[in-house]
Amino acid sequence: MGDVVCYLPAKAGWDRSAQGVLGAGRRLADSLGAKLRAVVLGPTDEALVQGAAAVSDSVAVADHPLLAEYHPETFLAALVAICKPLAPRAVLLGNDTYGQELAARLAHRLGGSAAGDAVGIAVAGDKLHVTRGVYGGKATAVIALVRSPGVVWLRARAMDPADPAGRAPGEVQKVTVDLAADPRVKVVSRHVEAKEGVKLEEARVIVSGGRGLGGPEPFKQLQELATTMGAQMAASRAACDAGWVPASWQVGQTGKKVAPELYLAIAISGASQHIMGIADSKVITAINRDPDAPIFKHCSFGLVEDYQKVIGPLREKLAKNG
Amino acid sequence: MNIIVCIKQILDPEIPARDFRVDSAKREAERGSANLVTNIFCENALETALQFREAHGGKITVVSVGPEGAEDVLRKALALTANEAVLVINDAPGLADPLFVARTLAAAIRKIGAFDAVLLGREAGDWGAGQTGGLLAEELGLPCISFAESLAPAAPGAVQVKRQTDSGWELLESTMPLVVTITNHEKNVPRIPKTRDVMQSYRKPLTKWTLADVGIDPASTAAYYEVAELSIPRKETQCEFIAGDTLEAKIDAFASRLTEVMRAL
Ligand SMILES: Cc1cc2nc3c(=O)[nH]c(=O)nc-3n(C[C@H](O)[C@H](O)[C@H](O)COP(=O)(O)OP(=O)(O)OC[C@H]3O[C@@H](n4cnc5c(N)ncnc54)[C@H](O)[C@@H]3O)c2cc1C
Numbered sequence: 001m002g003d004v005v006c007y008l009p010a011k012a013g014w015d016r017s018a019q020g021v022l023g024a025g026r027r028l029a030d031s032l033g034a035k036l037r038a039v040v041l042g043p044t045d046e047a048l049v050q051g052a053a054a055v056s057d058s059v060a061v062a063d064h065p066l067l068a069e070y071h072p073e074t075f076l077a078a079l080v081a082i083c084k085p086l087a088p089r090a091v092l093l094g095n096d097t098y099g100q101e102l103a104a105r106l107a108h109r110l111g112g113s114a115a116g117d118a119v120g121i122a123v124a125g126d127k128l129h130v131t132r133g134v135y136g137g138k139a140t141a142v143i144a145l146v147r148s149p150g151v152v153w154l155r156a157r158a159m160d161p162a163d164p165a166g167r168a169p170g171e172v173q174k175v176t177v178d179l180a181a182d183p184r185v186k187v188v189s190r191h192v193e194a195k196e197g198v199k200l201e202e203a204r205v206i207v208s209g210g211r212g213l214g215g216p217e218p219f220k221q222l223q224e225l226a227t228t229m230g231a232q233m234a235a236s237r238a239a240c241d242a243g244w245v246p247a248s249w250q251v252g253q254t255g256k257k258v259a260p261e262l263y264l265a266i267a268i269s270g271a272s273q274h275i276m277g278i279a280d281s282k283v284i285t286a287i288n289r290d291p292d293a294p295i296f297k298h299c300s301f302g303l304v305e306d307y308q309k310v311i312g313p314l315r316e317k318l319a320k321n322g
Numbered sequence: 323m324n325i326i327v328c329i330k331q332i333l334d335p336e337i338p339a340r341d342f343r344v345d346s347a348k349r350e351a352e353r354g355s356a357n358l359v360t361n362i363f364c365e366n367a368l369e370t371a372l373q374f375r376e377a378h379g380g381k382i383t384v385v386s387v388g389p390e391g392a393e394d395v396l397r398k399a400l401a402l403t404a405n406e407a408v409l410v411i412n413d414a415p416g417l418a419d420p421l422f423v424a425r426t427l428a429a430a431i432r433k434i435g436a437f438d439a440v441l442l443g444r445e446a447g448d449w450g451a452g453q454t455g456g457l458l459a460e461e462l463g464l465p466c467i468s469f470a471e472s473l474a475p476a477a478p479g480a481v482q483v484k485r486q487t488d489s490g491w492e493l494l495e496s497t498m499p500l501v502v503t504i505t506n507h508e509k510n511v512p513r514i515p516k517t518r519d520v521m522q523s524y525r526k527p528l529t530k531w532t533l534a535d536v537g538i539d540p541a542s543t544a545a546y547y548e549v550a551e552l553s554i555p556r557k558e559t560q561c562e563f564i565a566g567d568t569l570e571a572k573i574d575a576f577a578s579r580l581t582e583v584m585r586a587l
Contacts, residue, residue, distance in 0.1 A: 103453075103456075104457050113546045134448070139552055147546060188482065191491050247486050248490055296561040301576075313570070314573050
């Protein structure tokens with residue numbers, strides 16, 4: 001009772017998100033004087049289970065044929081079945097699409113309150129306080145969760161992992177959940193958009209393009225620049241909505257939240273909703289022909305120029321610099 | 323197919339950050355001179371419904387929970403050729419509690435009667451809680467598919483939903499009725515209403531209900547969450563604009579700065 005549960009999808013493995021969720025969970029459990037219980041759904045991933053055990057008080061692994069691949073209704077049912085008897089104080093998830101999809105419904109079934117895209121979580125009296133951006137990132141709100149458990153999806157990749165030093169690993173238990181195939185929803189097919197290299201969320205260098213590029217063609221030029229820089233490609237919502245690049249490239253409030261060492265925004269104005277997805281970047285820089293573009297308010301340095309005159313020579317220069 | 327589309331009126335999310343103010347004591351955004359508009363993802367949801375109806379027939383009812391003035395966003399939806407509109411009047415200021423809204427929507431939807439699918443935006447451009455769809459599905463005891471971009475017919479009594487994931491997309495099939503939250507996609511960019519349809523929208527049925535009409539008592543509904551603080555973050559970086567006498571010199575200087583950052587990795 002009153003513990004902190006961290007939900008970890010086995011499929012994603014021991015990634016930065018899992019580490020961040022557990023880090024936030026560990027700190028919250030310690031401040032509550034409670035136990036940290038990791039819950040893994042899906043086929044056992046040793047690295048994940050060991051990594052989780054090192055910083056948790058217990059790890060429950062639920063492996064069931066119906067949990068091999070994500071399914072909204074069965075994953076929700078499994079989480080409810082595992083969480084309910086624990087009567088936790090908080091349930092933490094990552095902010096991937098599946099985590100976001102599950103959280104509010106999980107809160108409802110557990111009689112709790114949810115809040116998401118949290119950049120901070122703290123205990124305040126008998127309530128959990130969740131800090132998050134609102135109004136497209138123009139304001140910051142602290143939301144007090146009235147009901148218990150507080151179900152919170154986190155900007156996990158920006159959260160510090162927990163330190164396993166000096167702590168005995170938590171006990172790993174296999175749990176059986178009674179699950180039936182959902183008669184209503186079935187997953188027909190899953191499609192992964194081919195993209196080389198690391199995931200956008202984990203990229204260290206990102207080159208991102210916006211509406212100012214004017215069409216899909218310039219994205220090829222940006223791709224060459226990105227290749228030279230060893231960078232991943234991203235885009236603003238306007239460029240995705242125009243159909244120039246796939247929707248999965250979108251960065252921002254309602255796209256991916258990225259945290260690279262270097263984010264280069266080309267022909268992106270820097271609307272607050274876009275900034276919401278890149279605010280955790282170490283260095284933000286931009287090429288924009290408008291010196292008053294809001295993006296520059298977030299840049300360490302920037303270049304006021306027409307991108308068309310810059311990209312080719314810039315790529316050559318960077319290739320030379322090595 | 324009977325489609326219900328839930329629509330929210332919000333403060334224009336495109337107002338520049340420099341013009342945006344909050345009342346920290348009331349924990350609300352200040353209206354200022356900003357317009358009230360339809361939440362963009364609700365527009366994406368309506369567009370998705372309109373395209374489905376064009377291809378396969380059916381009826382679209384738009385529903386909103388909000389103040390009297392939210393009639394405007396429903397009229398706009400009628401101008402976009404939604405068939406009927408329902409406004410559940412809720413004058414409570416400040417944050418619309420997502421569970422309260424979901425319960426009110428569920429009550430209104432039950433009162434409307436037969437439906438096959440409820441479409442909502444994935445989140446709103448003001449508070450951005452991103453929960454109304456999921457909570458509504460729970461209130462109605464229905465399956466929910468999130469981040470969808472389009473719907474297509476499937477086996478009788480079922481619908482196929484294409485939705486976005488972190489790494490691409492997936493196709494799900496569900497029996498009806500169901501709840502679907504819609505995200506933006508190049509194919510559901512909202513259309514502009516025709517002048518003739520704008521005129522006709524004023525002759526279309528728009529029903530107004532009070533909370534009592536749908537059997538909701540705000541006083542007896544326990545809160546889900548509260549806003550403890552609201553503030554504007556002050557975090558501005560001083561941007562160093564790359565200078566140079568020629569374009570080439572500027573590009574060289576910019577390249578050196580990039581190289582410097584990347585070498586440190
Ligand atoms: C609820 C909500 C959620 C949203 N979520 C997101 C999100 O997740 N991600 C996101 O990106 N947006 C999001 N938006 C949209 C956001 O508000 C902006 O509309 C969008 O980011 C603008 O994209 P952009 O910067 O590419 O285009 P624009 O704002 O049109 O900017 C184009 C820029 O290109 C520059 N430019 C033009 N030509 C050239 C040239 N030749 N050389 C150099 N520069 C040039 C211009 O000066 C301008 O600054 C959201 C909006 C709402 C309401």
